[in-house]
Amino acid sequence: MKLYNTLTRQKEEFVPINGNQVKMYSCGPTVYNYAHIGNLRTYVFMDILRRTLKYNGYELLNVMNITDVGHLVSDEDEGEDKMVKGAREQKKTPWEIAEYYTDVFMEDIAALNIGRPEIIPKATDHIKEMISFVEGLLEKGYAYETSDGIYFDISKFDGYGKLSRLNLEEQMAGARVEVNDEKRHPADFALWKKAPKEHIMQWESPWGMGYPGWHIECSAMGRKYLGDRFDIHTGGVDHIPVHHENEIAQSEALLGEPAVNFWLHGEFMMVNNGKMSKSLGNTYTIANIKERGYNPLAFRYMCLNAHYRNKLNFTWDVMQASQVSYDRFIEGALQHKEGTAEIPDDVQTSFLTEFEDAINDDLNIPKALGIAWNMVRYPEKSKDIYELLLKMDDVFGLGIKYAEQKSAEEPELDAEIERLIEERQQARKEKNWKLSDEIRDKLKEMGIELQDTPQGVKWKRI
Ligand code: AMP
Ligand code: ZN
Numbered sequence: 001m002k003l004y005n006t007l008t009r010q011k012e013e014f015v016p017i018n019g020n021q022v023k024m025y026s027c028g029p030t031v032y033n034y035a036h037i038g039n040l041r042t043y044v045f046m047d048i049l050r051r052t053l054k055y056n057g058y059e060l061l062n063v064m065n066i067t068d069v070g071h072l073v074s075d076e077d078e079g080e081d082k083m084v085k086g087a088r089e090q091k092k093t094p095w096e097i098a099e100y101y102t103d104v105f106m107e108d109i110a111a112l113n114i115g116r117p118e119i120i121p122k123a124t125d126h127i128k129e130m131i132s133f134v135e136g137l138l139e140k141g142y143a144y145e146t147s148d149g150i151y152f153d154i155s156k157f158d159g160y161g162k163l164s165r166l167n168l169e170e171q172m173a174g175a176r177v178e179v180n181d182e183k184r185h186p187a188d189f190a191l192w193k194k195a196p197k198e199h200i201m202q203w204e205s206p207w208g209m210g211y212p213g214w215h216i217e218c219s220a221m222g223r224k225y226l227g228d229r230f231d232i233h234t235g236g237v238d239h240i241p242v243h244h245e246n247e248i249a250q251s252e253a254l255l256g257e258p259a260v261n262f263w264l265h266g267e268f269m270m271v272n273n274g275k276m277s278k279s280l281g282n283t284y285t286i287a288n289i290k291e292r293g294y295n296p297l298a299f300r301y302m303c304l305n306a307h308y309r310n311k312l313n314f315t316w317d318v319m320q321a322s323q324v325s326y327d328r329f330i331e332g333a334l335q336h337k338e339g340t341a342e343i344p345d346d347v348q349t350s351f352l353t354e355f356e357d358a359i360n361d362d363l364n365i366p367k368a369l370g371i372a373w374n375m376v377r378y379p380e381k382s383k384d385i386y387e388l389l390l391k392m393d394d395v396f397g398l399g400i401k402y403a404e405q406k407s408a409e410e411p412e413l414d415a416e417i418e419r420l421i422e423e424r425q426q427a428r429k430e431k432n433w434k435l436s437d438e439i440r441d442k443l444k445e446m447g448i449e450l451q452d453t454p455q456g457v458k459w460k461r462i
Contacts (some may be wrong), residue, residue: 001013001014001052001056001360002014002196002360002361002362003232003262003264003362003363004264004309005261005262005263005264006163006240006263006264006265006456007162007163007262009165011361011362012262014231014262015060016231017229017230017231017261019060019117020057020058021058021060021061022053022058022059022060022061022228022231022232022394023061023226023231023232023308024049024050024053024060024061024062024063024226024231024232024233024234025062025063025064025218025221025222025226025230025232025233025234025260026046026062026063026064026117026233026234026235027064027065027218027233027234027235027236027239027243028064028065028066028067028120029067029101029105029220030067030082030083031066031068031083031097031098031101032082032085032086032087032097032098032101033086033101033106034084034096034101034108034275034287035101035105035108035138035286036284036285036335037103037269037276037285037289037299037314038236038268038269038276038283039236039287040108040112040286040299041266041268041269042116042234042236042266042302042444043109043112043114043311044060044112044178044226044300044303044304045234045266045308045363046064046116046117046234046266046396047109047112047113047115047304047397048113048304048308048363048364048365048397048459049166049232049234050062050115050362051115051394051395051397052165052338052359052363052395053168054194054394055359055394055395056360059117059121059215059403060425061167061225061387062117062118062119063116063117063118063119063120063121063221063223063225063226063442064117064119064120065120065121065122065123065217065376066098066102066105066120066121066122066217067123067214067217068083068094068095068098068122068123068124069094069123069201069211069212070104075298081416083097083098083104083201083372084199084201084331085201087200087335088194093125093200094200096199098122098124100377102122103435103438106423106435108285108286108296108321110278110286110420110422110423111286111290111296111419112286112296112297112299112300113297113300113397113398113399113419114397115397116423116426119225120219121223121224123212123217123226124201125219126203126220126224127203127212128255129220129221129224130212130216130217130220130222131192131205131206131212132220133155133191133216133219133220133250133254134150134191134192134216135206136254136399137152137191137253137254138150140253140254141153141156142156142157142253142254144184146182146183147182147194147205148180148182148193148194149192149193149194149207149213150188150190150191150192150207150249151183151184151188151189151190151191152188152189152190152191152249152253153184153185153188153245154168154185154187154188154249154255155184155185157252157253158248159249159252160245160249161245161410162245162248163240163241163244163263164240164241164243166241166244166245168187173353179266189213189215189242189246189302191208191212191213191227191250192205192210192211192212192213192215192216193210193211193212193214194207194208194210195208195209195211197212198330199211199327199457203421213249213333214243215242215243215246216250217325218243218247218251219247219254219259221248222251222259223251223259229257229258229259229260229261230256230258230259230260230261231260231261231262232260232261232262232282233260233262233263234264234266234267235266236266236267236268237265237266237267237268238268238286239265240263240265241250245264246350248260249272260461265309266308267308267310267311267312268307268311268312269311269312269313269314270311270312270313270314271284271313271314271315272313272314272315273313277343280336284314286412289319289446292316292319294320294323294324295323295326297326297398297399298319298322298323298326299306299319299322300325300397300398301322301325301329301398302314302318302319302322303336303367304366304369304396304398305322305365305366305369307364307365307366308363308365309362314413326398329372329373329376330398330399330403331384332376332377333376333386333389333400334386334400334403334404335381336375336376336378336381336382336385336386336389337383337386338381338383339380339381339383339384339385339386340381340383341380341381341382341384342384343378343380343384343385343413344381348384348388349439351371351374351388352388352391354371355368355371355372355392358371361394365395366394368395368396369396370462372389372392372396374391375388376389378411399415401419402414402415402419417443417446417448420439420442420443420455421439421443421450421459422438423435424439424440424443424450424457425457427439443459447461448460448461449461
């Protein structure tokens with residue numbers, strides 16, 4: 001399997017550090033608002049990587065954080081905390097805001113058939129780990145204290161800039177940097193901020209009450225759950241110059257060696273060939289997609305049609321076209337289900353080999369989909385093809401199996417119910433009884449009763 005490593009700007013053969021186990025960290029959402037379709041494209045990319053690794057037989061341990069604190073407005077260190085700003089505008093506490101948007105995010109990723117990462121830690125539960133990370137950096141002389149916080153001294157770290165390959169002036173042109181006389185270098189970034197009294201979210205620390213910088217979150221949680229060194233780190237391309245550059249600096253400074261082998265980044269989603277922004281009113285959500293009558297999986301299909309390292313331009317026309325193609329794809333696949341034609345073994349093997357070569361060539365999913373389409377269009381209907389398509393759908397995640405289970409009267413609903421049940425099973429596995437009960441209640445509202453049986457969960461309409 002080959003993956004494009006941003007660090008080396010090359011496709012490299014992927015070899016895990018530890019045998020068959022793959023440890024992967026994915027930068028998670030900042031939960032002060034709804035995730036927009038651009039954010040979600042990045043999680044579809046994460047999911048495709050998850051599925052491809054599993055398809056190849058790797059055992060995966062994937063951590064995705066929930067940023068529920070300290071992600072300051074834009075990437076620089078000054079400015080108002082996004083959580084606090086969201087809370088003020090919506091007249092709720094930051095904790096309420098975070099909980100609400102975390103739940104919606106989980107529903108969004110379930111609707112897009114994005115697998116839940118094995119561990120989903122919240123930043124606010126890991127303040128202790130972040131503090132000890134900062135202490136380690138201070139001890140090693142990579143950080144210093146000012147009147148308003150603890151800063152990382154980038155001049156002490158030789159490799160600064162190696163991921164983005166930008167010089168400091170170029171990096172700083174991208175990120176507006178606060179004027180702060182006490183900083184040794186303008187690009188030094190906050191590891192910990194001392195909190196003014198009115199700051200809502202704050203914790204005790206050796207440096208008084210305060211809150212963590214955003215970058216330290218990911219370094220501390222990655223280290224806690226994946227260890228000092230792990231295989232893959234993912235995020236969107238916007239994270240390359242500041243967030244991930246800073247993560248590398250912190251982790252490598254503390255450990256004395258690189259923490260991550262492969263850095264993978266998903267390209268941006270554009271809308272009408274421009275940036276998504278609140279002021280343009282084009283930060284669409286999954287709810288917007290559903291409101292217009294589209295299936296979230298048709299949005300997923302749209303994402304699969306572009307390589308993750310290419311920009312993808314969203315328009316409602318493309319959404320409409322994707323829905324049409326998605327329906328045709330699923331219907332076409334289902335037409336093979338009862339097919340009696342026999343497909344010669346060598347033809348089957350060549351379809352599968354082409355598919356595997358594509359996904360293992362830096363996740364060339366558009367090409368893999370093309371191969372699946374050739375099978376859907378195969379002139380004779382064959383159960384063999386159907387079986388192969390199901391196997392490939394382990395990677396695509398387009399829900400061919402759900403479509404098969406659709407009941408005649410309420411097809412969309414059944415898929416949604418199955419998804420919610422799966423989500424509840426996962427919540428129970430994680431001993432998240434609150435979420436599990438919430439899902440049960442939600443299903444009840446939909447008129448669905450659950451029965452836990454030795455054969456698994458059964459459901460019926462009441
Ligand atoms: P945030 O919640 O702002 O931390 O963003 C969550 C994820 O979405 C990050 O991995 C970002 O890199 C990614 N992201 C933000 N905007 C876009 C976009 N327009 N297209 C694709 N990914 C994005
Ligand atoms: Zn991160």
